Amino acid sequence: MIKNYIKTSFRNLWKNRSHSFLNIAGLGIGIACAALIYLWVEDELNYNHHFANRKNLYKVKDQQTYDGTTYVFDATPGKLAEGIKTEIPGIKRTSRATWNSKKLFSAGDKSINEEGYYVDPSFLSMFELKFIKGNAIHAFDQLRSLVITEKMAIKFFGNTEVTGQTLKVDNQQDYIITGVVEDMPTDVSIQFEWLSPFKIYEDNNEWLQQWGSNGIITYVETEPNANIEAINKMMFGFVQTKKSESIAHMFIYPMERWRLYDTFDNGKETEGRIKYVHLFSIIAWIILLIACINFMNLATARSEQRAREVGVRKVLGAGKSKLIAQFIGESLIMAFIAALLSVLILVLVLPAFNGLVEKELSANIFKWNHLSALMGISLLCGLFAGSYPAFYLSSFNPVQVLKGLKLKTNVSAVFVRKGLVILQFSISIILIISTMIIYRQVNHIRQRNLGYNRQELVYLPVEGNVVPHFNAIKYDLQKTGFVENAALSRSMVLQLGSNTGDFNWEGKDPNKQVLITVESVSPEYISTMGMKVKEGRDFYSNIKSDSNNVIINESFAKIINRKNIVGSTVTWGDDSKYTIVGVVNDFVYNNMYGTAAPLILFTDTTSVNYLTVRFKPNSNLSAALPAFEKVMKANNPGYLVEYKFVDESFDQYFKTEKLIGKLAAVFSILAIVISCLGLFGLAAYTAERRTKEIGIRKVLGASVNGLATLLSKDFLILVLISCFIAFPVSYWMMHNWLNDYDYRVAMSWWIFVAAGLLAILIALITVSYQAIKVALTNPVKSLRNE
Amino acid sequence: MIQLEKISKWYNTNGARNFVLKDIHLDIEEGAFLSIMGPSGSGKSTLLNIIGMLDTSDEGNYRFFGESVFDLKEKKRTELYKKNIGYIFQAYHLIDELTVYENIETPLLYQDVKGSERKAMVADMLDRFNMVGKKDLFPSQLSGGQQQLVGIARALIAKPKLLLADEPTGNLNSKQGEEIMELFKKINTEDKITIIQVTHSEKNAAYGDRIIDLLDGRIQQNIQ
Ligand SMILES: Nc1ncnc2c1ncn2[C@@H]1O[C@H](COP(=O)(O)OP(=O)(O)OP(=O)(O)O)[C@@H](O)[C@H]1O
């Protein structure tokens, strides 16, 4: 029986090769596309799974409320790690860690900047580092010791037999290599090339002893069955037991959520990346649905050809259930061929997809969960797509179909078929519109005026003698003729890292704390960036003359809200009093979609980290950059000149959005391609069905044009209806998406019109091929065939 | 074997009942060879289809071996049908995608006959109809007469008690037709299979031991 079915199925497939091809190709593309999404989602969900102990790993989060708004930071006090380990039950180990920082390492004539952290020894075992040389227990026995990755060892020495060797750090001290560890995989949150004892950092940063200063990361490992709620209860008030007036409330945040969540809105965890994981999972199902719809449509549309077979089989004694089994079997066969095809497609496009999403996904078809997912999906598609045609076909009345009469077109079947086409195109149009709006939003934000000119602006971390020699460097740079100005600052201009609620001014509600961003800069800062002084004056070029003066931004001025802002004073903490000498225009920082938060600028270069250089407008960068590098090298020998463009760093902020845009584009193209495959098949079928009618019409004098229109019209109406369904749905969806961004593009009506026209055009091209083909056939031929 | 009582069938056209069959009474004994004649459109095929359980009437009663066919559930009816009835068409209605062998085999598949037994039965049939050499050909590679032979073999393979044939020779020349009729006669007398055939030819009708004449859905003549 099964053999007989399989035989008929294959012969049927072969007999209708082009039809089968459309069907299988559509489903194959659909499955391949879903598989890509599956791999992407799997990778996201498996992030940090490298750490077997991940269920017990946490980092401490710091929650502070200012004026009703709660902010959540990773920064914690230096003494927290030790304190919670000894005082809170359930916490097994803790480690302090600095932020990822670049240091210059040199061995012989090799000098390379590498990123890493200063950490406590417990870090090495908490994160299960795999030592190739050395071990986790003794690696940090010495103060200036260094654990490096295999990659870094090979870079400097060509091999990993390097324990006992030394590397000079920042052209100052020699550190001894006490361990070499395996490279970190790319899909974990902890990324470094070197690790060094936190003690070194601690000795140089006295503020770590204060409970009020938050500046390092604290990692926590809990006991396996620790009561996290109880731990967090104690964490909440922990800092207050040391410093009662503190407003910092700590909690531990599990590693499992670092990647996909870890965004907070007013203290509440919100969806982070997981939003996109969900979104793309839904899109995967939708694309499969579109592919299955093709399958159903083509199968029912072709039912006439199968009708006689159904009739005969019924006469030969086939019950309805056996026929249903046969047709579902056929669609399962097709689905499995499609699955094979999808594997082929997957292997071919995976490298390109990897480039697109910047991941290293591999198909691993024989991994059991991949294989079972593939089989499961093809089974599901086969069953789902085969069910409707199976029930439809098996319900034919043998007497009618065997009379040799053409089936009366089944009204409900046609209705379903049209409905399905409308559904497909609605989804496709929604995806097209979404893609266009995402692209426009990304472009919109990338073209945003930040309040200064971010072109021709480079920045680099200051090392060695840059700060003491700053004036000489600036002079030399300007002398090259390419550089307009240069400035020092604590943070790079896009990301201002420190803020405080400790400022007071006349007229401020004493019960309210206002979070103010604090930035220390050299006097050239405002002019180098190209910001505008709105009131008062810029800093004097003599840094000492403004040591008690500050410049604030417009937002802060608005908050102080008084006449004669310039000349008024603010106090920091209990004693330090500063006079406002100027108001600088609001410029965007930290949140590229937001508006500028209140800011205060000091002239102070004692703790600056960055040098920013402004080139003259339209300068020839291929000449300017080498000149700039030469000046830097001459003034700061022994250090690398690793600079970045501000506008390129700015673009990095939109990586996720750009990725989402690209993925949306890929998937909407696929959706429309699959829909068109189906439409093409339906058009071919309609054309075939109406050959006789066309023949007669031609004999009666109809023109080719008129006939092509006649055949295309029905389909275009369907696409048009799809537009009217897609427009409000996509409007609503994109409205919600855009709402997450304060700075957003308007949804212009032309996007909708353009997407609609695009869909109609594509559908027209698809359908008209068939229509014209039929309209051009010789009527005598088609009539004789009947 | 077959008892039809007051069988009527009609179609509604423009609100008016258009009778295709009207008050048909018919008793058919097991082992009979009945020919149904009548002008085109008189309801012959309709009557045959009702007897063959492919169609239902709008009024009346139909007993098959004492079972009231119209009262049976679809599953039961299919069961009764496939155990007892073989069907032959004017247009052969072979399955184009299957070979001669597979076409003949198909009814056995629906009766869940075991593989080895099936093989033997099909081989037997092929032998009997002299088509062993053609067993791997597809219907399109056969002449009309040969196709009809396959159709008959297929109808007989499951050893039905009743063979229904709707103008089995309609698409054949008279010599081929005669051969088929001889075959029918043989099946009827040797295998004791009841045959009901629809035909336009007096000559073919005469092979039967009983002829009924339909006109406008009524039995006009009943010649034993
Ligand atoms: N679906 C239908 N709707 C209306 N009338 C129908 C339908 N099917 C059949 N008829 C009518 O039923 C009548 C009997 O048809 P049937 O096929 O039984 O005729 P027949 O005697 O077999 O004719 P022929 O010798 O041409 O095969 C015909 O007049 C036909 O018009």
Ligand SMILES: [Mg+2]
């Ligand atoms: Mg007839």
